[in-house]
Amino acid sequence: MIRRVPHCSHWGTYTILVEDGRIVGVEPFADDPAPSPIIHSVTEWAKPDRRVLRPMIREGWLRSRGSKDGAERGNERFVAVPWDEALEMVASEIGRVAAAHGNASIFAGSYGWTSCGRVHHASTLLKRMLNLVGGYTGHVDTYSxxxxxxxxxxxxxDDRACxxxxxxxxxxxxxxxxxxxxxxxxxRTAQSEAGGIGAHHLEGYLRQIADRGVRVVxxxxxxxxLPEWLNAEWWPIRPNxxxxxxxxxxxxxxxxxRHDAGFLARCTSGSDEFLAYLRGDRDGLRKDAAWASGVTGLPIQAIGALAARxxxxxxxxxxxxxxxxxxxxEQPFWAALGLAAAIGxxxxPGGGVGYGYGSLGGVGSPFAVGKSPGMSQGVKAIDSFIPVARISDMLLNPGESFxxxxxxxxxxxxxxxxxxxGNPFHHHQDLNRLARAWQRPETIIVQDPMWTATARRADIVLPASTSIERNDLAGNKRSDVIAAMHKAIEPLGQSRSDFDIFNALSERMGVGAAFNEGxxxxxWVRHLYDESRAYALRAHGFLMPTFDSFWERGHAAVPVQRDHVYLAAFRDDPDRNRLETESGRIVLGSRTLAQLGHADCPPHPAWLSPAEWLGDAGPDELHLISHQPRGRLHSQLESGSASLADRRGGREQLRLNPGDAQARGIQDGDTVRLWNARGACLATALVSADTAPGVAVLPTxxxxxxxxxxxxxxxxPNVLTLxxxxxxxxxxxxxxxxxxRVAPHARxxxxxxxxYQDELAEMLSEPEETS
Structure with missing residues (x-):
């Protein structure tokens, strides 16, 4: 008999079909007009091939605990240990490092698309536990x-607009x-949403835009x-x-x-400085269609005509x-704001500027106005952080200022x-530099369901279950539902849920009661749902179903804001509805940035040449874009059917313009080598006229x-990125x-x-007995 199990992941809400403890199918959410095909790849989680099945310890770390000898991370064999022993090692290391070096010497990295579940959210639970034992160094912002x-x-x-x-x-x-x-x-990118999503609406809105005959550039x-059927005018701009x-x-x-001088005077500050820059008062360069054409490679006449329209x-x-x-x-976001302010x-309605539409599934859809379910990290115990993408800098340069x-x-x-x-050996830049930095810490603990490249480079590896092996709920501020995540199968091997792992560690460190709150x-699943339900009724008069009804049905609608116009109240009365900026207005000329004097972030929107770009490239160099793939999210479900459909020869495909491919003797389907001073990788060539000349595209x-x-x-691609x-x-x-640079590579x-699997098998093999 087939059991129907409601569930949700980053790619949407769906039903898992289970028979005799095995997943036999996945059905999309009935209310989703454009379900993602990636949901059918979640069956990969039930396969043991890449799963961490037991707690594992690196042999070399066992021999020299507390040393800085991390050179063999990623090469040495692992040894299996019982859970109690592994948990005791982890708790002991946290206590040792905190006592000897202070809690700021503990880095809670945990950045990445962990389970969309709100209870078993690994990053939140890790920080909740560490805050109870003195704190940690974390990160701010995201790679995205x-x-x-x-x-x-x-x-x-604020950053609500993005x-x-x-x-x-x-x-x-x-x-x-x-x-x-x-x-x-x-x-393609709107398939995914942090915290899960009920329905994918982007395509429907784009079809309405097409049906109305909106001119799209x-x-x-x-x-x-953009989808081909939108009939947009394509302007193949130089990247950056x-x-x-x-x-x-x-x-x-x-x-x-033709600028709206009244809007600039009433609703912005520093516009005189911005307008002076556009006129070229200081640098002698008038920023106009001719100037922009020289930088971007786009036609002068088209730029001038669009400005008028x-x-x-x-x-x-x-x-x-x-x-x-x-x-x-910073500059494209600020320059777009400056352009929108000049237009006025x-x-x-239908005017202004917005950021990130389609970058995630819920950006631009009617947004939730209730309380999203979520565990609390608790009170931050110490004030220590780094910007998210500065991990290698932190590890290589302790004590250096930023x-x-x-x-x-x-x-x-x-x-x-x-x-x-999370998996920094997927998403961080210049992975060879990260590999050098990764050798420095005394201890690296990785808690993950999969033997990722990061887990392989750990000292202690704890096997976490996936979302299909535990109960949870999904929901966030960009989803119009809270979704139930029922357990579909039993945990593989000895894997445990993130909550159970951190709860056990908290108990060992004497803070169990504060962590689990009984x-x-x-x-916790019931408590978080009931909090959201009570808020929806109290703040919006919106009655959500009881928890038992929600859990049985698999989803519950939440109150949302539709037909929203950003900054409408501010435009109507900027004095009464001041913004939280230095002036209470939209800042086009910044006193703060003028005082800081950062050469790479001037006090007004500006064009600054990037460190690497086509305007300063060698004759054989291409600009690499590393975007989100179609068949997976980052490195998750990389071996799933949707991901494999976009690979050839076991490798990712590098898209090239036909002219660029011909100039390098590359044919569609060839194995190619990509390289620069930072590293090199292989890919399979995909020759496509949908790629601008001078541009190469390799998904992450x-x-x-x-x-x-x-x-x-x-x-x-991150062996190449800066x-x-x-x-x-x-x-x-x-x-x-x-x-x-790109060239054909010998077969x-x-x-x-x-x-990858052979190397992993060697690392997990039992040591040979010696006589």
Whole structure:
């Protein structure tokens, strides 16, 4: 008999079909108009091939605990130990490092797309436990988006505009006449949502936009960053030059006297400085269509005509998160705000600017206004953090100073890293540099269901169960439902839930009662749901079903805000509805940034040449874009059917423009080598006219598989990406600022998957007996 099990993951809500303890199918959520095919890959979690099945300890660490000899991480054999012994080692190491070096020497990395469940959220639970025993060093912001929210907090007072609370897409679909998409607005990236999602609405809104005949201008090096049926005008811009186009458009509008001077005077501060920059008062460079064309490679006439249309029609600007993952990544977000302010339609239906539409599934959809369920990290015990993408800097340069949002701080001397629910050897930049930095800590603990590249480079590995092996609930501020996550199968091997692991560690360290508050797994699931239900009724008069009804049905609707216009109240009365900025207005000229004097983040929106870009490239160099794949989320479910469908020869596919491929003697399907000074990897060539000349595209998420000669053979772009901050102000990730060379590679019969599995098998093999 088939048992139907409600569940939810980052790719949506669905039903798992279970027979005799085995998963036999997955059915999409009935209310989802565009379910992701990735949900069918969750059956991979039930396979033992890559699962951590027992607590494991690295042999060399057992011999020399407390030393700094981490050179053999990733090479040495692991030894299985009982759970009690492993937990005692972990608790002992936390206590030892805290006593000897202070709690700031414990780094709770745990960044990554762990389970979308709100109870078994590994990062939250780790930090909850560590806060109860004196604290830890954590991180701020995310790899996905750091430079963007930092500059928006300064210029708009908060980062709601890039977190899903700019104009909602139903409002844009109903009112916009011109839509300029900088970057992507793609169902490919909208498949996923942090904390889970009920229904995928982006495609429906885009079809409404198409049906209304809205003029859509698509500014991106990749034609398929928008669906083909939207019939958008494709502007194949040079990567990292979007800020120059935005400034050139604004400069054209200002030069013609068509800017909204009243809006600038009433609703912004520092606009005189911004306008002076556009005129070229200081640098002698007038920012206009001709100037922008020289930087971006786009036609002068088209830029001038678009500038005129933007003030003639109700116009909406959308900016992808990807644009700010670059050197000077603050500037496209700020320049878009400056352009929208010059147009003067911020706060009007269908007008203004918004960020991140399509970057996650819920961004732009009607957003939840209730209380999202979630465990608390508790009170932060110490004030110690790093910007999220500065891990290698922290490990390599303890005591060195860094700046963040105007503060100057110093990197802690980290002796213990505890990583739960994440894989930095997928998402961090310049992985060879990270590998060197990773040798420095005395102890590295990884808690994960899978033998990721990070787990292989740990000292202690704790086997966590996946979401399908425990009970939980999903929900977040961008989802219109809370979803039940029923346990579908028994945990594989000796794996335990994240809650059970951290609860056991808390008990060993004397803080068990404070950690669990007297609740077990289902006690917390019920408690978090009931909190959300009570808030919805109290704050919005919205009656959600009882917990028992919700749990049986599998989902419950939450109150949402539809047809939202961002900054409408501020536009109506900026004095009464002041923003939390230095002036209470939209900041276009910043006193704070002027005082800080960061050369890489000036006090007004500006175009700054990136460290690596096509305007300064060698004749054989290409600009590498490393975007989200279609068939998985980052490195999760890399071996699933949806992911494998986009690979050839066991490797990721590198997209090249036909002209670039021909110039290098590359044919579609060839094995190619990508390299720069930071590293090299292999991929399979995919020749595509949907890729702009001078641009190469390699998706993220391949499982890091370096060989003895240093070549990464599975196609992980982060062996090539540049590990520098976007600026001294935000310290964000700059992965999309990257030049590479590409050439055909002699046929290479090494299978990345088999190589990875063979190496893993060797690390897990029992030591040979000696006579």
């Amino acid at each position: 988006i750091a430079a963007g929210p930092v500059i928006l907090r300064h210029t708009l007072g 977190g899903g609370q700019a104009n909602t897409l139903d409002n844009i679909a109903a009112h916009s006449e011109t839509l300029v998409v900088f970057g992507a607005m793609s169902p 698509h500014v991106s090096p990749l034609r398929d960053d 030059t979007d800020a120059a186009l935005m400034l050139g458009l604004a400069g054209e509008i200002v030069a013609q006297g 933007l003030v003639q029609t109700r116009s909406m600007l959308t900016v992808s998160w990807a644009l700010q993952r670059a050197h000077h990544g 339609q911020i706060g009007l 700046t963040y949002q105007g503060e100057t701080r110093s990197y802690p001397d980290v002796r213990l890293v505890y990583w739960a629910g 609740r077990d797994e289902m006690g 998420g391949a499982w890091f598989t370096p060989t003895d000669d240093g070549t990464e053979i599975s196609g992980n 590990d520098i901050p976007s600026s001294a102000f935000s310290q964000g990730c700059a992965a999309h600022t990257c030049l590479i 290479d019969n090494r299978d990345p998957t088999r190589t």
